[in-house]
Structures are given as structure tokens and as C-alpha cells.
Amino acid sequence: MDSMWQQSIDRLNSRREAVAAAGGADRIAKQHSSGKLTARERMEALFDDGTFVELNDEISSRCSDFGMDKKKRIGDGVVTGYGYIHGRIAFASSQDFTVGGGSLGEAHAMKICRAMDKAMEMKAPFISINDSGGARIEEGIDSLSGYADIFYRNTIASGVIPQISVIMGPCAGGACYSPAITDFIFMTDYSQMYITGPAVVKSVTGEEITSAALGGASVHSSTSGVAHFVYPDDLSCLNGVRQLLGYLPQSNEDYTLTVPGRTVDNSASLSDIVPADSKKAYDVRNVINSLVDENSFFEIQESFARNIIIGFARIDGETIGIIANQALYMAGSLEINASDKASRFIRFCDCFDIPLLTLVDVPAFLPGSQQEHGGIIRHGAKLLYAYSEATVPKVSLIMRKAYGGAYIAMNSKGTGADVVYAWPVAEIAVMGASGAVSIIGKKAIEAAEDPAAKREELLSEYNDKFMNPYIAAEHGYVDEVILPEETRTKIASAFKMLKTKDRTLPYKKHGNIPL
Numbered sequence: 001m002d003s004m005w006q007q008s009i010d011r012l013n014s015r016r017e018a019v020a021a022a023g024g025a026d027r028i029a030k031q032h033s034s035g036k037l038t039a040r041e042r043m044e045a046l047f048d049d050g051t052f053v054e055l056n057d058e059i060s061s062r063c064s065d066f067g068m069d070k071k072k073r074i075g076d077g078v079v080t081g082y083g084y085i086h087g088r089i090a091f092a093s094s095q096d097f098t099v100g101g102g103s104l105g106e107a108h109a110m111k112i113c114r115a116m117d118k119a120m121e122m123k124a125p126f127i128s129i130n131d132s133g134g135a136r137i138e139e140g141i142d143s144l145s146g147y148a149d150i151f152y153r154n155t156i157a158s159g160v161i162p163q164i165s166v167i168m169g170p171c172a173g174g175a176c177y178s179p180a181i182t183d184f185i186f187m188t189d190y191s192q193m194y195i196t197g198p199a200v201v202k203s204v205t206g207e208e209i210t211s212a213a214l215g216g217a218s219v220h221s222s223t224s225g226v227a228h229f230v231y232p233d234d235l236s237c238l239n240g241v242r243q244l245l246g247y248l249p250q251s252n253e254d255y256t257l258t259v260p261g262r263t264v265d266n267s268a269s270l271s272d273i274v275p276a277d278s279k280k281a282y283d284v285r286n287v288i289n290s291l292v293d294e295n296s297f298f299e300i301q302e303s304f305a306r307n308i309i310i311g312f313a314r315i316d317g318e319t320i321g322i323i324a325n326q327a328l329y330m331a332g333s334l335e336i337n338a339s340d341k342a343s344r345f346i347r348f349c350d351c352f353d354i355p356l357l358t359l360v361d362v363p364a365f366l367p368g369s370q371q372e373h374g375g376i377i378r379h380g381a382k383l384l385y386a387y388s389e390a391t392v393p394k395v396s397l398i399m400r401k402a403y404g405g406a407y408i409a410m411n412s413k414g415t416g417a418d419v420v421y422a423w424p425v426a427e428i429a430v431m432g433a434s435g436a437v438s439i440i441g442k443k444a445i446e447a448a449e450d451p452a453a454k455r456e457e458l459l460s461e462y463n464d465k466f467m468n469p470y471i472a473a474e475h476g477y478v479d480e481v482i483l484p485e486e487t488r489t490k491i492a493s494a495f496k497m498l499k500t501k502d503r504t505l506p507y508k509k510h511g512n513i514p515l
Helices: 003-021 025-033 039-046 065-071 106-122 141-157 173-181 198-205 211-215 217-222 234-245 267-273 284-291 336-351 369-374 376-389 404-409 433-440 442-447 451-466 470-474 484-500
Strands: 053-055 078-085 088-095 126-130 163-167 170-172 184-188 192-194 229-231 298-300 308-315 318-325 356-362 394-403 419-422 427-429
Touching (some): 039 078, 039 126, 039 234, 078 106, 141 173, 163 234, 170 173, 173 192, 184 234, 192 211, 198 211, 229 234, 267 484, 284 318, 284 356, 284 484, 318 336, 336 356, 336 376, 356 404, 376 404, 394 404, 419 484, 433 442, 433 451
Parallel strands (some): 170 192, 184 229, 318 356, 394 419, 394 427
Antiparallel strands (some): 053 078
16 A cells, blocks of 8 residues: 555544543543443444434534634544344434533534435434534634524424434523424433523523422423433433334335234223223223233323323334323313323324324313413314324224213314224213213202202203214214123224325315414
């Protein structure tokens, strides 16, 4: 080998070493001491073993103001590239906190945008790993423009490819809006998201609050609903991302994977799980696990709006989305947060042709001034809009209560359900018997010699005549009243029949969903 070749190779190897060194040994050690992986280690953990390929590793900042020419690093604080997850291609970016705190500048944003563009061209998922102090102040408006470029691509990609954000450190200011546009947000216990940090909050409002209390994973998973999943550390979090992607198609033009598994039918246990008395509570997760393939239910937003359950599962190896009223909380009633949680999940499933199963046991939209003043009208309307707009196969099972507007909102025939089943104990009515009798029997009760006895008589009549599924079945709102032990077989058969469903909506640029 001649000397010119050797010099060129040595220069390349030197630059490669500089890229791999990131922010240096001390900063990498500090990252590890915080319980966090480095940006490249996260990529290796995310993708199938040995499949990660880095892109644009040589890009660096052009900025020379404020001494940036002496601070810049090859790679500019973010690792981008592609690899395979479950044997299918995916693209990702991973911010490197060891390089300038992972701050985002012009070149940093360009690297992310190029990876996003590749994901769109290849019709493959994009995963964004966030660990950054925010915009690079030294680069000023170029940093802000970089964020805008990312937000724009997030929006254009929405509904085309799955987009997943993983928060593994700080994510502050405008940086939060990219995750908010994406489909799912994962957080680790030690990560934070907030538009304005504790120092700014104190200076503006006088409120003293810690980073964790303001925007920690616990807050966003249980109170704000911003985060869909929370894990204790980097590895378990990235494994969660891999698990989620196993349920999703590569794009809106692709199909979900069929994953053969144990398809034991436990429907016979359903009459033991669900009490016939509609006032008694039970855990609807036990119903779900009795219907779907063994260990296939993957719950989403477990700690937020616990009165409704959403998640992915499989029936006969095929992915479905599940929405279910949870009788353990608020008796399964619908309110602002539950409506938001369910409607966005429904719309995601519809984007990617994932069939929907709705398990209904709902007494009402939650009453009260707090709900009304908080906008339950517009939030509840989202649920009606999402179900009505969805063209994927939609199957409903009315287990017990289905009253009033909440019955309509939970994928009724009128909002486009393809198949509706009901158990014999189902109660489908405008409202519960007690409330109905108080209204329609008011005069008769007041005129009776024994008002209490008359009320009991009217309650008995109303229960016998209306608090059952048969009038709804006679009027065509229920396709079949089934026994609990028939449930899985019936649902699986319905989804199989609906697999080639082809329904299109009238042409429009887009609808205007209630906000």
C-alpha cells in the first residue's frame, strides 16, 4: 500500500474514532453513572443484533459564533440510521447528551430530517430517541428552524408510517412538540418533558416545583396523559418499543404480522368473571385476556383515564385494537380524559387498518359541573367522531350496561359498527331503570295510595320490558344475543368475515374533528 492510501485510511480511522468517542470518556462515564445508555448503545439495543447502520456520521455544525468553532463535534450530537426490528426495516434518531447536552442545531436537525425522509420513502416506522437540553442557543434562529422542519415532517408522516418518541432524559421547550405529534410516547422513570422548566415557572408565577413534579414520567403517564408507556430504564423501555412495533404494520400500505400463538378459548369463564348484577365491579382486563390469544394483550396508557382500557391484542394471530369500559373505575363511565384517550387510539388503528373490538359496559357520560365546564361536550364528541369516521372492521360486544349517549358513543350500530353482539344480561336503554321510572312514572307514583309499592311495580315492569338486549335485537341494533361461552368464537368469526371489508368515505381534504 502506498503512502497516500495509508494517509487517507489513517485520516478516516481517526475521524471514525472521533465519532465513536462522542463527548469523550468522562461524559460517557457520567452518562453511564446516571443509569443511562449512550446514543449508540441505545440504537444497538433498539434494533435486531448487528443490524444498525449509521447514516451521516460526518455531519457537523457550520456555526462559528460564540466560540462554537472550538466546541463542535463530528456527528453534531445525534446518531441517525436504520436497522431491522423483528426482521423489518425501521429508521431512528438518537440524541447524544454527551455532546453539548444533545442540543439541537441546524446540522443536528438536518440529520434527523434526512432519516425521517428516508423512513417516508421506504414506508417504514421512525423512532426518535430524545435526550437533549433543547435548542442550541448559539445557533439562534437556525435551531428554531430545525425544530420546525422536524414538526412539519412529523405532521406529514402522521397516518402514513408509525412514529414513536422515546424520552430518555430532558425534553424541554419546543422539543416537546415533536413527540406530541407522533403516535406513541415512551418515557423512562428519570426523564422529563415540559414546555417551561422549574426556573421559568418560578420567575413567572412564583410557583416552586421540581422537574419531576412538573414534567416527570409519573405525571405524564397518570395526570396529563402525554406519555403512553413508562419503563424503569433504557433497556426495558427500548424492549417495549420493540414489543409495540410487533403489533403494527410498516405503513398505511402494509399489513400487520400474523404471529401464531396459543389460541386457547377461555370464554367459558366469562360468566364467572362478569357479575350479572350491573352494580358490581370487575376487572375488564380479565375479560380481554379470556378472549384474545394467550399473553397477547398489550395495554396502552395504563395509568391514565383508568375508566377505559385501550391496547393491542391478537385473535388467531391477527392484530386487533381493543377499547373497553373498565367497571373498576367510575363504573366505566365516560368523561373528558377517557374520551380523548379512546378517540386518538381509534383514529390510530383506523390509519393503519387495524380492526377494532369494543367491549361495552357503560352507564353514562360522567355528570357534573366539572365535566361540563371542562368541555365534555367537545371531548365526548371526539369519540363519536372517531368511531363514525373509522372504516376498519368494527365489532362490539355489549356485556352489561349500555345507556343513553354513552351507548351511542361506544361503537353502536348508528356510529358504524359492523357487528354487534350482546350477552343475555345486557341492558340497552336510554337510562337505568331507576332514573327512567322517576321520570315516566312520576305522576302515577305521586297519585298512588302506596307510592313506594307503585314505584317498585313500575321498576319491575320497566326491567322486564326494557332492561334486556331483545328489543335492540328486534330493531336490528344488535346482530345476535350470544352466550358468554360463545364469545371468542363469534368475535373471531366476525373479524374473519370482515377481513376484506372495503368502505370508503366521501372525498374531502380532511374532516374537522372536535377539539
